Amino acid sequence: MTTQVFKIPESLRENVKYSFCPGCDHGVAVRLVAEVLDEMELKEKSILVASIGCSVTLYDFLNVDSIEAPHGRALAEATGVKRARPDKFVFTYQGDGDFASIGLAESLHAALRGENVSAICINNTTYGMTGGQLGPTTLLGQVTTTSPTGRNLEYYGYPVKIAEHVALCDGTAFSARVSLDSVANIRKAKQAIKKAFEVQRQGLGFGFVEILSTCPTNWKMSPSKAHERVRNEMMKTYVSGVYKDVTSGEQAHIMRPSFV
């Protein structure tokens, strides 16, 4: 007997064709979100707050009600939507430039207020849509169009570790960092997204997942080389794992100060 083990999720539009570059992990992330919406039967009550960046045309792909936020203000809009319609399931899908650069105040304050929304942040260590400029998450030494000699510590400072920052906020119910560099990690990423959505359904607070992703076009690499970079370089600085989970009963591993 033959069973179907994979199909296109119903939460995606029919005959969807992504506008992302070849090999971009955005496609995988959008599919995982759609699969989780299918499995949790949230499609009919979801409101997506899309952001500015490569994720700007998300309403073309996901078959849910959506609203477009100004650059960086996705979580401020999501706050308003959720407070006006607390029965709805509200989530945002943002890039690292949107979440952690221009929108850092909105994002962290949404976490500090413990807003009952979920946020997905795609971290590809650069501004992808505008042509690969230096972003807040750019690794030290990484060459971008605005840092042609590599990110320099004295001039630009350190990259921001978003999942850790969000985990430190008291209103956060779930914060995790996952990667899409291998099939095993893609499956873990789906579990993390599911958990972040589940805490909103239970009304526990802010749910957050940072997804390490590739940008083969702006990194000027082949898609498979880009995944090697995620594994060998990005995952050294951005360690994946669950940083806060109020449902598990134990605190996250990074929360202990080093002098203890």
Place this chain on the structure above:
Amino acid sequence: MSRIVIDSDKCKACYLCINECPKKLIKISDKTNSLGNRVVEFDDPKGECLGCAMCATRCPDLAITEVYKG
């Protein structure tokens, strides 16, 4: 028999699926699609496909639309 279905119009020729397949059943074909990409094809003459769906999980563009196991 396990098999996959490839929508070649969606393939953007990133070739990530080729490395994922444990039986190396996905190959670069001679055909080009409407986007001008050399698309991949599923070549399984001996019926070796496991139906593991790793290629579909990896594919960023949903070009592998269905996987059947059995």
